[in-house]
Amino acid sequence: MAELCAEGSRLYANALRTGRITRAEAEAAPCLLDFSLLHPDPDDPDWLRPVPPSVVLAQRLDPIEREITERRRLTMELAETFEPFIGLGAPLTEPVHSVTVLEGLDRINEALDLATSQCRHEVLTVQPKNRHPQQRLIEALERDRPLIERGVRIRTLYQHTARYNPERIAWTEQFADGKVEYRTIDELVERLIICDDTVAFIPVRDDRQVALELRHPGLVRYLIKVFEFMWGRAVPLTAGTPYETAADGLTDIQHSIAKLLVEGHVDEAIARRLGMNVRTCRAHIAKLATALGSGSRAQLGYLIAQSGILEQDH
Known part of the structure; x- marks a missing residue:
């Protein structure tokens, strides 16, 4: 048991103030006996006296400290056992955590912010949905701005219908400097974000509350090839040919x-x-x-x- 019940706390405090409580009172709080907080009054069997808190604490901590000491000893033994083998294995050919499930927009956005902050060369994005809430556009703009300022190239694919989205056009016009390119294509399957050749993000559910963070080199390379295939078939956003x-x-x-x-x-x-x-x-x-x-x-x-x-x- 880790905590006293509310009635037990009240009775124990009262026993410490007065020096004793009756057995009848103690029956209302069995946790007092579980913690061994009371002992019989040698002068009167109908009364119980409180055990000093320092004594109770020492009694409760002693087995915990012994367990901690034992686990430390085991830790040292394990470290000594395996120390000679460390460094003998072949280097890992892929990250240990190559696929991570991200649940909730907050965690997804945190992972995206971290990935983009570490990006040094290029970000590839596929945005299949034409209409986005204004707040989401602002968030994306704030995420892209420091990338652009660092000289990171950004290539984004939209669907042809994005040409009729005034907010989208106004947003993209802010970054027409050669480092940022926007193209459109007739059909896109799902959202995709790739940072350098290191990490990719794809949604798991239609509501985009769950996403996968992919750091497996083979998966990321494959998704880059998919992006390049679509990019080659797409048309620059400023062109009018799709319509x-x-x-x-x-x-x-x-x-x-x-x-x-x-x-x-x-x-x-x-x-x-x-x-x-x-x-x-x-x-x-x-x-x-x-x-x-x-x-x-x-x-x-x-x-x-x-x-x-x-x-x-x-």
Whole structure:
């Protein structure tokens, strides 16, 4: 037992002040006997006298101190046993903690702040969601600013719909100095942040309350290759080509929608994957139907497949 109950504390204090308490009173607080705080009054068996606190403390500490001494002895013996072997093993080829689960935004942000503060060369980020709360944009800006001031290169991928986000455009215009590059692509899978070739962060849940911190060199290298593949297919944010009309009368975003329609995705899934709202997605689908002369959703999928537009290079 580590603590006295409230009634036991009160009765023990009273016994110390008065010199004794009755057995009947002590029965209300069994912890007094568990701690051996009382002993029988030799002059009157109906009364109990308090054991001095210094004596009780010494009695309680003695077994603890003996255990500590024994554990220290065992520690020294173990250290002496293994000391000759330290340094004989082959060097580790990968970090011991290569994957760490981060739970909660506070812990995730702490890990991100640490990683970016240690970054010296380049940060790669994938941001698939078009709309972010203003506070999140400010937090990201504050995290990026010291990186830019240190000369760290930053490359960020957004979806094409980011071109219609005034807050995003205003933010990116602050860093148009060559060290910071922004590109857009039709479809992104999930958020990704990579610092140098050392650490990467990916979300675990859709609400982004849980993330993985990856420090396995092989995993980080693989994610860098994935980023570079998408980066090569992306368009600089300042360019207008993703929404310009191609020779077949369709925009690049409409080609992406056509591809997803043929694959059988519903409107909500297409909108989510392309980072736009459902109403905008349906407006593009309507333009597709008009361009191909479709009278129904089922016919539209057939006409897309037969038109050959998905075989063209866009």
